[in-house]
Amino acid sequence: MGCESLPEGCIATILSRTTPRDTCILSLVSRTFYSASQSDAVWASFLPSDYISIFSRSVSHSSFLASSPSNKSIYLALSHRPIIIDHATMSFHLERKSGKRCYMLAARALTIIWGDGNTPHYWKWTTLPDSRFPEVAQLVNVCWLEIHGVINTSPLTPNTHYAAYFVFKMIDPEGLRYPVRLSVDISFRQSTVKEVYLYPNLDGWHVDNRMRGLQLPNVRSDGWLEIEMREFFNSGLVDDEVHMSITGTEGSWKRGLVIEGIEVRPKEAN
Known part of the structure; x- marks a missing residue:
């Protein structure tokens, strides 16, 4: 007897x-099998238990559920593109193949x-048409680059390997050819620090032997650059805080870095 019977x-x-x-x-x-695959009960098992709350936190999608869409339609809406939540300070989407949760902390x-x-001669807040958020942070002129972000592990999918990614681009950059330090702490118990280059192409540059082989950013499908900060495992058993930072103090004054945010997504989705 086959399964189809x-x-x-x-x-x-x-x-x-x-x-x-x-x-x-x-x-x-x-x-x-096709008929069974369209079942609301099947797609309900793939939806986050708090999906109603997630939609309510989005201005653009707050009325999406009013038309009583099928659970499959809800899943496709959450996995098609990120939805902006929490007053445009965060985005959320599901990784389409697995249904695992992905978040991005906006620059704000x-x-x-x-x-x-309050210091627009150091950083300015501006808009870019290819950003998912209404505002991005653009570096005007600083000698000390320091950025911090925190995300709680409780909204993440349990039993999942995640990675944090710094998402950015360059517009007429200067002073950014020196390495920066990426640091990730898990509730201040597990700490990792590594040096990377934010500049995507070092061709023609003199690179110190100490810095050869450092990680470079990759171009994302949305045109932004990203660089992996650290991978971590979310067991779902402990409510941890993931503290992420980017620091650059070497070299002269820096300008031209544009920050989209820090994305935390399943490592398997890469």
Whole structure:
């Protein structure tokens, strides 16, 4: 007896214990599998338990649930593109294949030394058409670069390997050819520090032997640059705080760095 001969409700139960990706693949097995794969009960198992609260925290999506969409439609809305929440200080989306949670702290959610808006000759707040947020922070002129962000692990998907990524771009940069330090602490118990280059291309530069082989940023699908800060495992058993920082003190005055935010997403989604 093949699986396709099972009652549709039984197949739906089986699919609900897989992943969104597997469910879509298995929907091709037969008409019964396809029908079961459209079940609200299947897609309910892939949705965050607090998805109603997440939509309520978004101005642009707050009325999305008013039309009583199917659970599959809700899942696709949460995985199609990030939704902006918490007064535009954070974005949220689901990794489409796995349904795991992804967050980005906007520049406004970060602590940027001399970037509080009262010293526009150091940092300025501006808008860019390719940013997901209404504001980004643009470095005007500082000699000491220091940025901090904090995210709690409780909203993250449990039993998941995550990584934190600094997301940024360069506009007429100067003074940024020196390495910066990326630091990530897990509730001040597990600390890692590494030096990286934020400049994406060092061709033609003289690089000290001590700095050869340092990590460079990658170009994202949205056109921004990102560099991995650290990978960590979220067991879901402990409510931790992940403290992330970027510090650059070497060299002369710096300008031209534009901060989108710090993204925390499942490592498996890379």
